[in-house]
Amino acid sequence: MLIGSSLKMYFGRARTLEWTRAVAAICAEHPAVQGGVVEPFVIPTFPSIPEVVAIASDARMLVGAQDLHWEDSGAFTGEVSAPELAEHGVSLAEIGHAERRAMFGESDATVALKVAAALRNGIAPVLCIGETDEGAPAAAAAACIRQLEASLALAREADAIGRLVVAYEPVWAIGAPRPAGDDHIRAVASALREHLADDQLDAQVIYGGSAGPGLLPRIADSVDGMFLGRFVHDPAAFGTILDEALALRGAR
Numbered sequence: 620m621l622i623g624s625s626l627k628m629y630f631g632r633a634r635t636l637e638w639t640r641a642v643a644a645i646c647a648e649h650p651a652v653q654g655g656v657v658e659p660f661v662i663p664t665f666p667s668i669p670e671v672v673a674i675a676s677d678a679r680m681l682v683g684a685q686d687l688h689w690e691d692s693g694a695f696t697g698e699v700s701a702p703e704l705a706e707h708g709v710s711l712a713e714i715g716h717a718e719r720r721a722m723f724g725e726s727d728a729t730v731a732l733k734v735a736a737a738l739r740n741g742i743a744p745v746l747c748i749g750e751t752d753e754g755a756p757a758a759a760a761a762a763c764i765r766q767l768e769a770s771l772a773l774a775r776e777a778d779a780i781g782r783l784v785v786a787y788e789p790v791w792a793i794g795a796p797r798p799a800g801d802d803h804i805r806a807v808a809s810a811l812r813e814h815l816a817d818d819q820l821d822a823q824v825i826y827g828g829s830a831g832p833g834l835l836p837r838i839a840d841s842v843d844g845m846f847l848g849r850f851v852h853d854p855a856a857f858g859t860i861l862d863e864a865l866a867l868r869g870a871r
């Protein structure tokens with residue numbers, strides 16, 4: 620199970636490091652992490668990446684970036700390339716988060732360029748997809764599969780291989796009081812998993828959108844992990860979710 624959090628732009632440097640130290644301390648002691656049941660990750664802002672990598676690597680936590688540029692180098696002021704992120708020890712990169720699509724003009728076309736750039740540089744895309752409005756699970760699954768394939772178009776043309784993390788995040792459930800319904804998540808995540816089952820990319824499907832303690836046991840048969848936000852700003856909540864993952868493994 621891949622379980623982690625994007626800190627978005629919530630914290631400054633001091634709180635990012637404090638949170639990472641607290642979660643790393645939990646992970647370094649937790650049997651779910653040390654026994655290989657859970658791969659934890661954290662996705663801080665760009666400037667905190669080097670310090671977060673230094674803290675996280677001792678606790679077997681992966682570190683991600685919240686975005687990247689699709690070119691490997693050049694005159695792209697303000698952007699950060701996949702090769703530079705890889706140099707810093709980044710192994711995941713979030714691509715196409717709903718907030719970037721809504722506020723920063725990201726389209727399936729730019730997402731596809733970024734996914735290809737991540738894969739060609741050995742960084743696993745955390746490709747964020749999700750339907751915009753609440754509706755029936757079958758329609759949501761169809762919309763997500765369309766978005767997924769549009770996002771993978773260039774990687775497929777390049778015959779890319781590597782690890783792909785698909786973060787299913789229904790847009791209407793992000794920043795909400797509660798996650799999407801269990802049956803909704805299970806139906807869409809299962810459809811995505813089935814769609815990717817024989818893929819040449821090594822794909823995992825994780826759920827995000829107001830997720831917190833208590834959700835994983837209800838959807839664990841359909842997901843490969845969790846993409847957490849506000850509800851793990853208290854590091855103890857991260858530990859609770861690791862406990863849940865461990866208990867699930869014990870129950871199988």
Ligand SMILES: O=C(CO)COP(=O)(O)O
Nearest residue numbers: 793794828829830848849
């Ligand atoms: O977008 C998300 C994770 O990247 C989810 O954030 P929230 O859990 O805070 O809604």
